[in-house]
Amino acid sequence: MTVAPHVPSRRDWLLTEQPASRRQARLGQAYRTWLAFRGNPLAMVGLGIIVALILVAVFADLIAPYNPIVGGDLRTERLLPPSAAHLMGTDDQARDIFSRLVHGSRLTLMVVALVAVIATPIGVFVGTTAGYFGGWVDTVLMRVTDVFLAFPRLILALAFVAALGPGIENAIIAIAITSWPPYARLARAETLTIRDSDFIAAIRLQGASSARIIWGHVVPLCTSSVIVRVTFDMAGIILTAAGLGFIGLGAQPPQPEWGAMIAAGRRYLIDQWWVATMPGLAIFVVSLGFNFLGDGLRDVLDPKARK
Amino acid sequence: MALLTVDDLRVTFPTRQGPSEVVRGVSFTLGRERLGIVGESGSGKSQTGRAILGLTPPPGRATARQLVFDGIDLNRASPRDWRGLRGGRMSMVMQDPKYSLNPVMTVGRQIMEALKFHGRLSGADKRRRALDMLDAVQIRDPERVFAAYPHELSGGMGQRAMIAMMLVAEPDLLIADEPTSALDVTVQVEVLRILDRLVTDRGMGLIFISHDLRLVSSFCDRVLVMYAGRMVEELRAADLHLARHPYTRGLLNCLPDLDHDRHPLPTLERQADWAR
Amino acid sequence: MTPLIDIRDLDVRFTAGASQVHAVRGLSLTVAEGESFGLVGESGSGKSTVLRAICGLAPTWDGTILIGGRALPPRRGPEFFRQVQMVFQDPYASLHPRHTVDRVLSEPLAIHGFSDRETRVERALEEVGLGRGFRFRYPHQLSGGQRQRVAIARALILEPRVLLLDEPTSALDASIQAEVLNLLDRLRTERGLTYIMVSHDLAVVAHMCDRLLVMQHGQGVEELTRAALRARAATSPYTQALLEASRGYTAA
Numbered sequence: 001m002t003v004a005p006h007v008p009s010r011r012d013w014l015l016t017e018q019p020a021s022r023r024q025a026r027l028g029q030a031y032r033t034w035l036a037f038r039g040n041p042l043a044m045v046g047l048g049i050i051v052a053l054i055l056v057a058v059f060a061d062l063i064a065p066y067n068p069i070v071g072g073d074l075r076t077e078r079l080l081p082p083s084a085a086h087l088m089g090t091d092d093q094a095r096d097i098f099s100r101l102v103h104g105s106r107l108t109l110m111v112v113a114l115v116a117v118i119a120t121p122i123g124v125f126v127g128t129t130a131g132y133f134g135g136w137v138d139t140v141l142m143r144v145t146d147v148f149l150a151f152p153r154l155i156l157a158l159a160f161v162a163a164l165g166p167g168i169e170n171a172i173i174a175i176a177i178t179s180w181p182p183y184a185r186l187a188r189a190e191t192l193t194i195r196d197s198d199f200i201a202a203i204r205l206q207g208a209s210s211a212r213i214i215w216g217h218v219v220p221l222c223t224s225s226v227i228v229r230v231t232f233d234m235a236g237i238i239l240t241a242a243g244l245g246f247i248g249l250g251a252q253p254p255q256p257e258w259g260a261m262i263a264a265g266r267r268y269l270i271d272q273w274w275v276a277t278m279p280g281l282a283i284f285v286v287s288l289g290f291n292f293l294g295d296g297l298r299d300v301l302d303p304k305a306r307k
Numbered sequence: 308m309a310l311l312t313v314d315d316l317r318v319t320f321p322t323r324q325g326p327s328e329v330v331r332g333v334s335f336t337l338g339r340e341r342l343g344i345v346g347e348s349g350s351g352k353s354q355t356g357r358a359i360l361g362l363t364p365p366p367g368r369a370t371a372r373q374l375v376f377d378g379i380d381l382n383r384a385s386p387r388d389w390r391g392l393r394g395g396r397m398s399m400v401m402q403d404p405k406y407s408l409n410p411v412m413t414v415g416r417q418i419m420e421a422l423k424f425h426g427r428l429s430g431a432d433k434r435r436r437a438l439d440m441l442d443a444v445q446i447r448d449p450e451r452v453f454a455a456y457p458h459e460l461s462g463g464m465g466q467r468a469m470i471a472m473m474l475v476a477e478p479d480l481l482i483a484d485e486p487t488s489a490l491d492v493t494v495q496v497e498v499l500r501i502l503d504r505l506v507t508d509r510g511m512g513l514i515f516i517s518h519d520l521r522l523v524s525s526f527c528d529r530v531l532v533m534y535a536g537r538m539v540e541e542l543r544a545a546d547l548h549l550a551r552h553p554y555t556r557g558l559l560n561c562l563p564d565l566d567h568d569r570h571p572l573p574t575l576e577r578q579a580d581w582a583r
Numbered sequence: 584m585t586p587l588i589d590i591r592d593l594d595v596r597f598t599a600g601a602s603q604v605h606a607v608r609g610l611s612l613t614v615a616e617g618e619s620f621g622l623v624g625e626s627g628s629g630k631s632t633v634l635r636a637i638c639g640l641a642p643t644w645d646g647t648i649l650i651g652g653r654a655l656p657p658r659r660g661p662e663f664f665r666q667v668q669m670v671f672q673d674p675y676a677s678l679h680p681r682h683t684v685d686r687v688l689s690e691p692l693a694i695h696g697f698s699d700r701e702t703r704v705e706r707a708l709e710e711v712g713l714g715r716g717f718r719f720r721y722p723h724q725l726s727g728g729q730r731q732r733v734a735i736a737r738a739l740i741l742e743p744r745v746l747l748l749d750e751p752t753s754a755l756d757a758s759i760q761a762e763v764l765n766l767l768d769r770l771r772t773e774r775g776l777t778y779i780m781v782s783h784d785l786a787v788v789a790h791m792c793d794r795l796l797v798m799q800h801g802q803g804v805e806e807l808t809r810a811a812l813r814a815r816a817a818t819s820p821y822t823q824a825l826l827e828a829s830r831g832y833t834a835a
């Protein structure tokens with residue numbers, strides 16, 4: 001009998017305690033995080049939902065069987081119940097609801113992505129700067145944050161949209177402008193707990209500039225909890241966008257935005273329930289997905305918050 | 308009757324290389340006395356202490372054939388029982404005070420929080436007790452330290468704030484994990500006096516974890532020596548210099564000595580079979 | 584000969600809310616080039632604060648600090664950090680939890696614009712007795728002694744002349760303490776470094792330092808040579824108490 005020589009697998013290479021290069025160390029760390037994440041079934045469900053959403057948005061043209069904007073015959077195809085031809089039925093303009101949902105996923109994804117891309121950096125920047133410098137910088141930045149925090153988000157967004165004019169782009173800007181303050185608070189709180197620590201003093205002793213310290217040493221420690229928080233907020237952002245759409249200040253008809261679709265369907269809620277319910281279900285599933293994902297991310301990225 | 312009985316305590320952490328047992332079958336009994344635990348870094352001293360208080364960090368798991376505190380079987384204690392015991396009847400001074408103190412809460416509030424186990428005390432009463440305790444651990448201006456945040460304290464002051472926090476609750480069992488490593492020797496002696504008084508006058512049981520062999524041999528009644536998760540030796544503290552295990556002997560040998568010049572200091576050659 | 588470090592009438596105050604802490608009051612000391620100088624004293628007596636004031640980490644201070652005969656400016660420039668470095672008390676708190684050893688060591692080189700970073704990092708690790716296997720580890724993959732050695736390597740990588748050591752071994756057990764002390768000893772003889780070392784362990788101070796200053800309430804109370812310390816020839820009551828207490832615990 002021969003003994004097979006031990007061939008180091010890719011897994012061993014990633015999990016080694018003695019990485020031989022910068023890349024291996026970083027990949028190993030990422031792989032460990034992924035392994036921990038994978039151990040949480042609900043988080044995987046959440047990730048699955050989000051990945052599915054992205055795939056649907058990317059391949060919307062292939063998936064959707066009908067045109068989302070132009071309906072069918074208004075006399076024969078209005079408000080049809082779900083069937084094999086129309087999986088989720090049709091709406092009052094004789095448009096296929098399933099196709100509209102599929103195309104609407106692009107809008108939802110765009111809202112989510114743009115808000116995350118705009119609001120997160122603003123929040124992190126304001127929070128870490130205020131926390132790191134303290135003193136009057138802190139006072140000024142935090143008072144501004146407080147002003148934003150004092151209003152309910154939807155109301156503030158409403159005010160912005162009213163000023164900028166209705167439309168999906170303005171809705172996104174309004175939501176982004178109104179959603180950074182909690183991230184700034186969070187980033188500031190995290191910064192306060194680390195700015196007096198020895199490792200920050202040590203890097204100052206190496207002669208690093210404030211910008212370098214904030215960017216290279218403080219921000220990496222704040223981002224994980226902010227990312228977790230952003231993920232949890234995604235559900236709220238989708239709902240706010242839908243809410244704006246619902247009252248006619250977000251996406252404009254005939255764009256297939258989910259909130260606007262619910263608004264359009266509410267007149268038929270009793271007799272043609274599917275018109276409002278299908279987009280509602282879509283919002284519900286995606287929000288749930290982001291919540292599960294946030295829960296899983298919190299467990300792996302933010303050990304302090306672990307129950 | 309023994310205050311605490313520990314039989315075959317084991318603590319295991321799941322790792323990617325399979326479960327790793329960091330405490331491997333530790334057994335001892337503790338009366339109302341001072342028991343020292345010494346051993347090298349990573350030998351499982353802190354994990355032993357945490358396991359007794361049911362504070363093994365997840366995903367770690369602690370098991371024991373027997374774990375009895377003052378007639379209460381801790382293996383079968385419900386979360387409610389634990390809440391009644393921890394902080395009030397048994398508590399632990401953690402090794403890293405700067406990590407264990409809340410950085411954004413004043414020291415005074417944290418100490419007053421520890422007094423919640425003492426029935427209903429008025430705010431002023433709590434404050435007075437907290438200040439008295441800070442004074443007892445030799446803090447020079449208790450009023451200032453009471454109102455200070457942890458980062459405004461020196462290393463030794465943070466450590467004493469932590470001790471004060473654990474002692475105000477007057478526990479029956481105290482596990483002190485390197486409580487005096489950042490204190491100068493005169494203050495150290497005073498802190499040890501307080502602990503000593505609590506043991507002799509109030510009958511507290513004390514587990515004193517330390518790497519300072521001289522201190523342990525002069526302060527404690529008995530000493531356990533741990534190596535790689537196992538108890539390798541149990542001695543009367545006064546007989547520490549008679550230790551047999553090569554690890555204990557090596558440890559004693561590498562201490563610098565006030566009276567003799569030894570350059571370089573001898574270091575310890577660890578043998579693989581000590582860990583078995 | 585002018586001393587390398589000359590501190591005269593150093594005063595440090597902290598303001599915390601409404602109250603003021605006068606942490607160091609009129610402290611003076613001199614350290615010659617290549618000497619190892621000890622600071623011992625009561626906990627909270629301002630030892631760490633003296634080191635922090637030298638490095639510019641204390642907010643407000645008065646008095647003069649001369650390094651190599653030149654007074655330090657209120658804001659320390661890059662030139663200063665290439666001469667003076669510090670090792671902190673707590674090895675668990677002084678390394679960034681998300682940076683590898685490699686990043687910790689190359690950061691100062693990047694700040695000061697060194698080009699041969701690779702070789703310098705490798706040499707620094709070798710010097711403190713950590714092999715290549717440690718280069719890409721994260722702090723949580725290191726023991727306390729290994730972390731402290733990384734901190735020492737970080738302080739040495741800019742090749743300073745002065746090393747300020749704030750209780751470098753108090754968090755370490757006896758066997759690792761011996762390793763770190765031997766390492767510091769060797770580096771000092773090889774490189775002609777100057778140390779100021781804070782410790783509360785008189786045996787460690789006697790082992791490492793030629794002279795020492797005893798501090799209490801932010802003031803220096805007594806200066807001793809190693810020989811005087813060994814002879815227990817202390818005059819101030821506090822130093823005598825310190826010597827007495829360092830014999831171990833005796834029930835009152």
Ligand SMILES: Nc1ncnc2c1ncn2[C@@H]1O[C@H](COP(=O)(O)OP(=O)(O)OP(=O)(O)O)[C@@H](O)[C@H]1O
Nearest residue numbers: 320329347348349350351352353354355364402727
């Ligand atoms: N969360 C964890 N996951 C995995 N291993 C752990 C964890 N916490 C501790 N360990 C391991 O348990 C072992 C014992 O740790 P412990 O903290 O009890 O050591 P110690 O004797 O207190 O050392 P020191 O003197 O440095 O404080 C160590 O080898 C450590 O690596």
Ligand SMILES: Nc1ncnc2c1ncn2[C@@H]1O[C@H](COP(=O)(O)OP(=O)(O)OP(=O)(O)O)[C@@H](O)[C@H]1O
Nearest residue numbers: 459460461462463597606626627628629630631632
């Ligand atoms: N950031 C700060 N804000 C307010 N007070 C401070 C601050 N840092 C230190 N102090 C105070 O200055 C005094 C001296 O502290 P320092 O850290 O220098 O003491 P130390 O001699 O190093 O003590 P130890 O041996 O306990 O570390 C203490 O009273 C401390 O409370």
Ligand SMILES: [Mg+2]
Nearest residue numbers: 352353402484
């Ligand atoms: Mg420990």
Ligand SMILES: [Mg+2]
Nearest residue numbers: 461462630631
């Ligand atoms: Mg100090």
